[in-house]
Amino acid sequence: MTRKQRRLVLIGAALGVLGLAVALVLVALKDSVVFFNSPTDVQAKQVQPGTRFRLGGLVAQGSVQRDAALAVRFNITDGNKTIPVAYKGILPDLFREGQGVITEGALDTAGTFRADSVLAKHDENYMPKDVADALKKQGHWKEGDNKPAPAAARPSGATQ
Template sequence: MTRKQRRLTMIGTAGAVLALAAGLIFWALSDSVAFFNSPSDVMAKRLPPEQRIRLGGLVKEGSVVRGEGTTVRFEITDKAVSIPVTYTGILPDLFREGQGVVAEGRMTGEGSFRADHVLAKHDENYMPKEVADSLKAQGHWQGDKGADAPK
């Protein structure tokens, strides 16, 4: 084998090992990746049960029910569709009805959502970008009126 052939063989082998490593990394991370969906998106896409997603929208007024221990049931809505959510754990301090929220978890076979994590807004002007974009696209929220106006 000539010197040039050995070099090409080494480069080809290194490229194949690198491609294999990248493929294994992407395959391992595929379970932890969660894409954002609004309640309308979830119903339109008919996502398979147990697929990990982020569900975002507003906490529906009058839907928060505290169960035994730290279990809480509530609904996330985008003003068009509401999805019931069950969460066991401590909710963020700023979680309340009518506010923006993003829950990460899995859909169940019955059409409800089982959340692992719940993220709430951090001040009175914040709403997760995905939630705001979804509500704006449906015409239910225009953003902070006057927020961009010069003072």
């Protein structure tokens, strides 16, 4: 075997070992790569109580119950399934019913998700009315680029 052939065999073997290592890592991490699980995913996977994961979805309408001691109970839904969540702490400013959230924690034996952190997802289409008006005046606004600010986000007295 010539020197060139030995080098090619060595490179081929190294690439084979590297490919095997990457495949093993991807198989080991296939469930951990998900950013969050929806309530439907959680019930389909039959997640065991005490297993830490991220639960994401929308805060169900009419489900937020606040306590004097910063304890909050609410439901997270994905439209198909709903999971009750208990959290103690200060909620993000963007937290409200109908808003997307991601919580991190674990299920208890009663099926309630005990969250130790709550992240509220913002609407990437939101733009304050003043900024939208300024863009329209400058001619940089294209109709359909953005949605108007929701009524709750507009200052009182502001009109569309």
